[in-house]
Amino acid sequence: MSEKADSELVRRQNRRVVLETLRHAGPMARIELGRRTGLSPATISSIAGQLIDRGLVQPIDEAPASEMPQKRGRPITRLDLNPAAAHVLAVKLSIDELELVLADFRGEVGRRIVLRIPTYEADAARFGATVAQEIRSFLQAAKVPARAVARIGVAVQGLADTHLGTVVWSPAFGARNVPIGGPIEQALGLPVSVANDANMMAEGLLSLDPQRYGGTTAVVFMGYGVGMGLVIDGHVYHGPTGGAAEFGHMNHIPRGPLCRCGRQGCIEAYAADYGIVRAASEMAGSARPSETAVPEEIMLGLEEAARHGEPRARAAFEKAGEALGFGIARLIALLSPSRVVLAGPGTRAMALIEPALHRSIADGVVDELRRNVAIEVVPLSTDMIVKGTIDGLLRHLDRDVLAAGDNRQPLETLG
Template identity: 30%
Template structure:
């Protein structure tokens, strides 16, 4: 992973624009477009068959390499159905016969050796992006979601023109893809995690601290620049996906992922799937109200949870303990909060109380959430994990004091310090999941390239 300056001067922008126009002119026609949920737009004519193909690809992602008999047993599909589907997927180059020591040993057993199958890592490539307020992280993954290369690029996206943000994200993607020795035409889809309220189906960001104006059709802005399908999601959705696929939610189907930092993010996993709600706004935990007429939040309303426990609120509660002025630069706030944590660790009781109060507010809010969703596990992540030894126990105390007795003692708590590559890998996993369920997209791209 590398870091580099993302400042684009006028000459660089002209070069970028010329390269973009050349891509648009020379790119062969594409198949079905990625707009929001891939599976909603690009299903097989036979939806049951399409679902079964997706199930086979997904079980190969999770458990592969495995045999057809094992696939049949795991999915409760007939052996003939699995044989037909896998033959088609092998012909399309989406899966491969897996050759390893175990497969070789099977040849010594009487009867026909058991063939084991796995996803073909080179069948497709995805790009995941985490758009932060102080930096952008881009990860390129193969078809099994192994990260080929990542880049973390300093950039203050706070209150920027959407077109400027799209230009910088475009440049970051181009550089990272090139570092993998791939061409942009090799990439099947891009997913960007954006802080704020996002309608992933329409590709519109309705509110975000990253943009100077709203609403923003950011998926279209970026897709027009790259000429590649682009999906945008609320930034905690990729994190929840990452936790489910290769993190702390692999063994639990119903979990809540909470992030603490500049704001309060949430990703919801119900029955193993990310829950977005009817309009994509189900993760707006940060702006649930905990005090009538309370402090002003950055969203423009009063009394939000973020206005009580986000970085701005912590700095205000610390008062004179904050050394020097605090600018609106997100990096400045992050540095100031880290300084407060260090002083609390050095014995400052007032600051310890400030961080403990974060836990109390958080626990009360989580009690309301748990009464509705009943998660098995709450997973914490984000920039404020450094102070978890001050707020976690108060959060548990406040939560259990406000839930019914049968729920007490059953909840599990996990604190993770995930880096941005983990988040961006989750973004790539989101579009890969949609590709597993919509192999028409992969076939169309393959046909267009031939």
């Protein structure tokens, strides 16, 4: 590598570190930025100058003198991300629902709407164009021109092909291989990424606490389905086409109950809401899972019955814990994660699920491996999917677009 290319690489890395530090820790003085990044005052000064010139960073208010007693009377200018530098748009697609959320460069959420939109019966060839039209109206109402949006991220239940931008299979769609990214890119002329919603949850956790979740962490989503977002060495792992970590569709028992994916015996067929309801009822394992989500009041009723000792309900939650536990045991043997995080509305019934879950992990993997893994439950709402999508979009901007260099003029495209 030439010396010139080498030093450009270093500058790029430094710009990225400065942007990411301001993003995670908020506004701070240059001296503090230097302390946190380990960069010299001269380097900080030069990078800050470049980022201010490009409109990505702005000098803001002066810290009160009391914060810096040793420099009483000398106001300190802090640096902050410029919220107007770019916008990103998160699109969450679930069964018969489309949620659109606009955020600024600081990650602060502006306009947000939830639309009822038929997904299950939708015509696969036209669906992407319909979403694009909704985005266009949404941006008009928000008075944000499309060119001010740097990137759109779509989070979807089920299996998303990150490379093609299609929804390969999802409980939200009757059709397979629904094109989403391409039609939106064509209609609006903006870059679009499409990803699985549980992966976006992992992005959200990663931004929330990079120290805690930045190693190798598996986030298990429990609710209408069973999903997983996998953080490996600090990055969400999507696999070559986005199909990685389909934990819910790992086989638990060959030829077991029917799963929503069409196969038999998947973990989800035992541990998703519909699997628990089916096991607790008189329905056979071969009964076709319902296309719609199980209403919350049905799950609440079932949890209540199990708490009062109703045997079928108790056994159904135990079976769910067992399927999850053996699945997690396999995951531990394979990847040795430092944390397994259980999240989603299904964790409401954790007290009913947990004993069988821990027993099955203990039965499924040797103690020496198991003891290194922290298993925790976080009450994450589905909002975490939107937050993770926004965080992922901004991280992509910081790392791959804005840090790239001042020979480009990214703001021209950002509006």
